[in-house]
Amino acid sequence: EVFTATEDIKDILHTEHHLVEILERYIIVEQQKIDLIQKYVNIHQKDYVEASKDSDSYAGNPLKAFVLIKRMITEWPILERLIKINTTEAFVKNISTTKENFKFPLEEDLEGTAIAITTIQQTYNLTTSSIANGKLGNTQYNLKLSAASCFDISRRNNRNKNLYYAFSWMKEAHKKIKTDENSSVGKSEILEYLAYFEYAQNNFKRAGKYLNELLKIDPSHPKAFDNKLLVKDRLEENDDSNNKLKPFKPNTNQLTEISNQVCRGELTNALKYSSKLKCYYANNNNPFLRIAPFRLEEIYDNPKLVVYHNVISNATTEVIKNLTKSKLERADTVDKSGEHKKVNYRISKSAWLTDKESEHVDKLSKRIHHMTGLSMESAENLQVVNYGIGGHYRAHFDFALAKDVRTPGEIKYGERLATVLFYLSDVKQGGYTAFPSINVLIKPKKGSALFWYNLNSNGESDFNTLHVACPVIVGSKWVANKWIHERGQEFLKPYNSKQ
Ligand SMILES: O=C(O)CCC(=O)C(=O)O
Numbered sequence: 001e002v003f004t005a006t007e008d009i010k011d012i013l014h015t016e017h018h019l020v021e022i023l024e025r026y027i028i029v030e031q032q033k034i035d036l037i038q039k040y041v042n043i044h045q046k047d048y049v050e051a052s053k054d055s056d057s058y059a060g061n062p063l064k065a066f067v068l069i070k071r072m073i074t075e076w077p078i079l080e081r082l083i084k085i086n087t088t089e090a091f092v093k094n095i096s097t098t099k100e101n102f103k104f105p106l107e108e109d110l111e112g113t114a115i116a117i118t119t120i121q122q123t124y125n126l127t128t129s130s131i132a133n134g135k136l137g138n139t140q141y142n143l144k145l146s147a148a149s150c151f152d153i154s155r156r157n158n159r160n161k162n163l164y165y166a167f168s169w170m171k172e173a174h175k176k177i178k179t180d181e182n183s184s185v186g187k188s189e190i191l192e193y194l195a196y197f198e199y200a201q202n203n204f205k206r207a208g209k210y211l212n213e214l215l216k217i218d219p220s221h222p223k224a225f226d227n228k229l230l231v232k233d234r235l236e237e238n239d240d241s242n243n244k245l246k247p248f249k250p251n252t253n254q255l256t257e258i259s260n261q262v263c264r265g266e267l268t269n270a271l272k273y274s275s276k277l278k279c280y281y282a283n284n285n286n287p288f289l290r291i292a293p294f295r296l297e298e299i300y301d302n303p304k305l306v307v308y309h310n311v312i313s314n315a316t317t318e319v320i321k322n323l324t325k326s327k328l329e330r331a332d333t334v335d336k337s338g339e340h341k342k343v344n345y346r347i348s349k350s351a352w353l354t355d356k357e358s359e360h361v362d363k364l365s366k367r368i369h370h371m372t373g374l375s376m377e378s379a380e381n382l383q384v385v386n387y388g389i390g391g392h393y394r395a396h397f398d399f400a401l402a403k404d405v406r407t408p409g410e411i412k413y414g415e416r417l418a419t420v421l422f423y424l425s426d427v428k429q430g431g432y433t434a435f436p437s438i439n440v441l442i443k444p445k446k447g448s449a450l451f452w453y454n455l456n457s458n459g460e461s462d463f464n465t466l467h468v469a470c471p472v473i474v475g476s477k478w479v480a481n482k483w484i485h486e487r488g489q490e491f492l493k494p495y496n497s498k499q
């Protein structure tokens with residue numbers, strides 16, 4: 001699928017462009033054909049008008065007869081052949097090779113993108129109307145969704161039992177259909193859904209209202225009449241408990257709620273990227289770094305969380321992204337049985353790069369050693385990630401939990417002691433890294449890196465390192481993870497190393 005990495009969406013844009021070029025060529029060829037046929041028709045009609053005035057003298061004129069016969073003998077066969085030339089076949093073949101050789105979206109991409117819109121909406125508290133009219137966050141884009149698109153998003157939410165948003169998008173479709181005359185979705189379909197949603201919320205009055213509206217435009221609607229009787233019964237029951245409204249609520253849970261709040265920057269005293277604990281140039285007593293020390297910003301003390309500014313050059317970020325592009329695979333998680341599973345709480349594609357693969361990757365590992373003072377002996381390869389539409393990763397720890405199965409690497413090298421998270425791109429809107437337990441929110445900045453310890457000074461899992469990749473609203477987010485394990489750090493005593 002393509003929606004899980006914005007890099008792949010770019011390919012889709014190229015695919016459509018290529019298809020349109022084929023269409024343009026097809027139009028030219030067909031147009032030439034039509035033009036020639038039209039020319040023949042015109043000549044005939046001109047002659048015919050003249051001949052019908054006096055067909056005897058027309059037919060008796062040797063010159064006119066010659067021209068007519070010649071046209072029939074020589075030009076008609078050409079025309080016949082021309083009409084028979086099958087330009088469609090080559091065209092169809094061209095289209096299907098394009099579909100084979102270019103990336104083409106699937107139904108699951110449409111589904112994934114619709115879900116992504118709802119995720120963005122829920123995380124950032126955006127109204128359906130504003131999104132449907134092209135507004136994302138504080139930015140107005142030049143795009144309005146049609147009634148049919150709103151209807152589609154509603155139905156997908158309905159199928160996923162996300163009734164709050166299904167209802168909201170259907171109301172939006174209803175609003176839009178009033179001005180959308182050539183809509184591919186009918187007003188009666190929308191009204192039928194709205195009546196059903198109102199009924200499900202015990203709002204029988206409104207359900208009745210929608211059914212009346214439906215019967216007005218479609219008096220023989222197969223279900224509307226029966227449903228109206230049902231609604232009437234419920235209204236006449238006069239049973240209070242029955243008539244209590246049960247408004248839909250967004251599906252959520254406490255952890256999602258807190259994650260969303262921190263992603264929105266709403267948690268009280270949430271530390272922002274620029275709120276400085278301390279900012280200084282570090283050289284870690286490394287002679288290399290005395291010349292070009294790292295610009296380091298301390299964000300949090302316990303767990304230790306720091307940002308290194310401008311730690312990776314533009315050239316290196318581009319090389320790393322390019323090395324990754326052909327290898328990107330949908331991020332999955334490994335379940336208890338050891339099976340890889342695609343999950344909707346992690347919308348991204350990723351690939352691993354080894355130090356051997358490129359001197360840029362190798363240099364980066366050495367740089368991490370100089371930055372952190374930690375040994376790279378037990379570090380994992382570099383994981384490069386490109387997020388997709390609404391790309392995110394729900395609240396998680398980078399260390400394994402007690403219930404998780406340990407990978408052979410984890411058994412051999414110990415836990416993920418520390419994480420270095422490089423930002424390989426800026427993100428236009430959204431896509432922050434958030435730490436709900438300590439109210440820290442970090443805005444991705446191309447070239448900087450976030451570093452934190454996952455284990456406390458006793459080597460125990462630090463649950464305050466819980467973190468989220470907040471949904472990307474607009475933009476392409478690229479990051480790279482380097483996980484450093486316990487093994488190899490024994491003599492470095494990194495735990496208590498205070499600068
Ligand atoms: O992309 C981010 O902001 C965080 C990524 C992350 O936590 C991970 O990949 O483990």
Ligand SMILES: [Fe+2]
Nearest residue numbers: 396397398467
């Ligand atoms: Fe993580």
